[in-house]
Amino acid sequence: MNARLSAAIGLVAVLLATAVQLQAVRERWYPPGDEDETALYLQSGLTVRRMSGAYTPLAADLYWIRAIQYYGGTKRRLNSASGPMPSVPPPPASLAAVGDDYSLLYPLLDITTTLDPRFNIAYRFGAIFLAEPYPGGSGRPDLAVALLEKGLRERPDKWEYLEDIGFVHYWYTHDYLAASEWFQKAADVPGAPWWLRSLAATTRAKGGDRESSRLMWEAIRQTTEVEYLRNDAERRLAQLRALDDIDALQRAVDAAKARSADLPLDWAALVRARVLRTVPADPSGVPYELSSEGRVTLARSSPLLPLPVEPPAR
Amino acid sequence: MKATAAIAVNVFRESVRDKVLYNLVLFAILLIGASLLIGQLTAGQDVKIIKDLGLSATSLFGLFIAVFIGIGLVSKEVERRSIYSLLAKPIRRSQLVVGKYIGLALTLAVNIAVMAVALYAVLAYMRWGVPEAVVRAWDAPPLDPALLVAIGLILVELMLVTAIAIFFSTFSTPILSAALTFALFVVGHFSADLRNFEAAVESPMAGRIARALYWVLPNLAQFDVKADVVHGRPVPLGYVALALAYAATYIALLLSISVTVFSRRDFK
Numbered sequence: 085m086n087a088r089l090s091a092a093i094g095l096v097a098v099l100l101a102t103a104v105q106l107q108a109v110r111e112r113w114y115p116p117g118d119e120d121e122t123a124l125y126l127q128s129g130l131t132v133r134r135m136s137g138a139y140t141p142l143a144a145d146l147y148w149i150r151a152i153q154y155y156g157g158t159k160r161r162l163n164s165a166s167g168p169m170p171s172v173p174p175p176p177a178s179l180a181a182v183g184d185d186y187s188l189l190y191p192l193l194d195i196t197t198t199l200d201p202r203f204n205i206a207y208r209f210g211a212i213f214l215a216e217p218y219p220g221g222s223g224r225p226d227l228a229v230a231l232l233e234k235g236l237r238e239r240p241d242k243w244e245y246l247e248d249i250g251f252v253h254y255w256y257t258h259d260y261l262a263a264s265e266w267f268q269k270a271a272d273v274p275g276a277p278w279w280l281r282s283l284a285a286t287t288r289a290k291g292g293d294r295e296s297s298r299l300m301w302e303a304i305r306q307t308t309e310v311e312y313l314r315n316d317a318e319r320r321l322a323q324l325r326a327l328d329d330i331d332a333l334q335r336a337v338d339a340a341k342a343r344s345a346d347l348p349l350d351w352a353a354l355v356r357a358r359v360l361r362t363v364p365a366d367p368s369g370v371p372y373e374l375s376s377e378g379r380v381t382l383a384r385s386s387p388l389l390p391l392p393v394e395p396p397a398r
Numbered sequence: 399m400k401a402t403a404a405i406a407v408n409v410f411r412e413s414v415r416d417k418v419l420y421n422l423v424l425f426a427i428l429l430i431g432a433s434l435l436i437g438q439l440t441a442g443q444d445v446k447i448i449k450d451l452g453l454s455a456t457s458l459f460g461l462f463i464a465v466f467i468g469i470g471l472v473s474k475e476v477e478r479r480s481i482y483s484l485l486a487k488p489i490r491r492s493q494l495v496v497g498k499y500i501g502l503a504l505t506l507a508v509n510i511a512v513m514a515v516a517l518y519a520v521l522a523y524m525r526w527g528v529p530e531a532v533v534r535a536w537d538a539p540p541l542d543p544a545l546l547v548a549i550g551l552i553l554v555e556l557m558l559v560t561a562i563a564i565f566f567s568t569f570s571t572p573i574l575s576a577a578l579t580f581a582l583f584v585v586g587h588f589s590a591d592l593r594n595f596e597a598a599v600e601s602p603m604a605g606r607i608a609r610a611l612y613w614v615l616p617n618l619a620q621f622d623v624k625a626d627v628v629h630g631r632p633v634p635l636g637y638v639a640l641a642l643a644y645a646a647t648y649i650a651l652l653l654s655i656s657v658t659v660f661s662r663r664d665f666k
Binding site: 134137138139140141142144145148149200202203204205309310311 | 443446447450451453454457458531532534535537584587588591618619622624625628629631
């Protein structure tokens with residue numbers, strides 16, 4: 085390497101380092117604001133489709149990635165702003181009940197699926213993002229159903245979309261009759277798994293009780309090949325186990341309180357009194373909370389929050 | 399025939415000398431980088447996204463090669479005045495145009511073949527270690543041979559675009575040729591809109607003109623089967639055969655006009 089080339093490389097390195105330093109100083113003195121993700125310049129999927137021409141599938145992928153980033157970013161921002169998730173989920177969503185934090189989520193998913201009408205995961209994951217109660221999702225089960233119905237118009241033979249609409253009714257709007265009807269429709273599609281038929285019947289008979297929920301999520305866990313959906317099913321099953329634990333612990337605490345009114349209400353005291361063998365933890369490993377009034381709940385830091393709403397006992 | 403082949407080989411060598419094949423390195427970096435990053439950016443459908451990206455990049459890189467080299471094939475010879483020494487040799491002008499076309503088509507074919515190998519290699523890497531049950535749930539297998547249909551039709555489309563670029567370059571400046579070729583590429587992908595224009599406008603005359611343009615302008619949308627292949631939808635053999643026949647006819651048409659225009663040009 086001759087001297088002139090070495091000098092040129094050295095100069096380039098110095099200039100680049102200077103540029104990096106200047107940028108770092110500028111950002112320290114004038115911190116950049118949070119990136120505003122609230123702009124969606126092109127609202128129409130058909131317009132984007134026209135503009136992307138031969139590269140429409142790639143445009144669909146980009147919009148899908150943007151939808152994922154938007155959902156994840158908004159959820160993280162809301163969680164960090166509001167602290168841990170509420171222990172009780174909000175009631176089924178209505179337009180007035182949710183904020184506009186996720187306002188771009190449906191348009192992004194709509195554009196994605198207009199650009200690529202067979203984008204399977206965009207319908208299935210998108211419906212979960214839309215249906216999840218605020219602030220974990222946009223709290224819009226109505227839009228989740230609309231998205232899945234759009235997928236069904238493209239692929240009427242896709243029993244998974246019918247099943248997913250059933251889940252939205254079951255889990256988020258708690259309309260068990262509608263859920264049962266959608267499960268039945270899914271079961272009627274050739275090639276659908278056998279358990280959908282029994283799920284439809286159980287939902288119709290015992291809609292929303294813990295056992296039928298467990299049956300549903302266990303079936304999904306065992307049969308789905310999509311990792312995200314399997315993880316989601318495992319989380320739901322863990323929530324149901326937590327509900328069982330809370331019921332059992334509550335009974336034990338109530339019985340101990342009835343036996344000895346002086347007993348201090350904390351886990352350590354209950355362990356010392358041999359009511360419990362150890363401080364109980366939920367399926368995620370976070371210890372349960374025991375209030376001074378003797379009420380057992382999940383800890384506010386538990387990733388299993390919010391627990392599902394259960395229908396009143398029949 | 400021998401002269402045409404010699405010109406074609408020369409164009410290929412020149413493109414290698416011009417470092418056109420460097421785009422393959424960029425393509426490989428893009429695909430490998432995307433395959434490593436995509437799992438962090440999205441949730442599922444990584445293989446679909448890599449297929450979309452690979453096919454789109456193949457088409458886009460090929461388009462730039464076809465247009466920017468295609469427009470210079472003839473005009474550069476005129477600009478450099480090397481056309482005089484070429485025409486002084488015992489070759490016909492038609493041989494020059496056709497030889498240049500075949501040379502660039504060869505360059506594109508080599509490029510696209512290497513890109514296809516790179517795409518399959520990345521897909522094989524992404525397939526590795528994924529349970530069979532998960533793979534079965536995907537719309538199409540990762541190493542789907544049907545991808546070759548999409549890649550083949552991309553090559554055919556680019557060969558048609560090359561013919562368009564050469565056609566414009568026989569009578570126009572390089573910048574105008576590039577603009578017109580890109581314009582025809584865009585219009586060629588909007589053929590369905592031209593066909594249905596009558597339904598969107600009130601003027602029957604405008605509708606008729608749009609329909610005439612639909613039949614006359616090159617229909618490039620028919621070569622785009624990327625979405626079908628990625629979702630595992632079959633592309634009928636008859637469809638592919640008709641698209642190939644259409645491309646061959648249109649290329650012959652454009653080269654005939656190019657040869658005629660070039661033969662009548664006066665280089666004094």
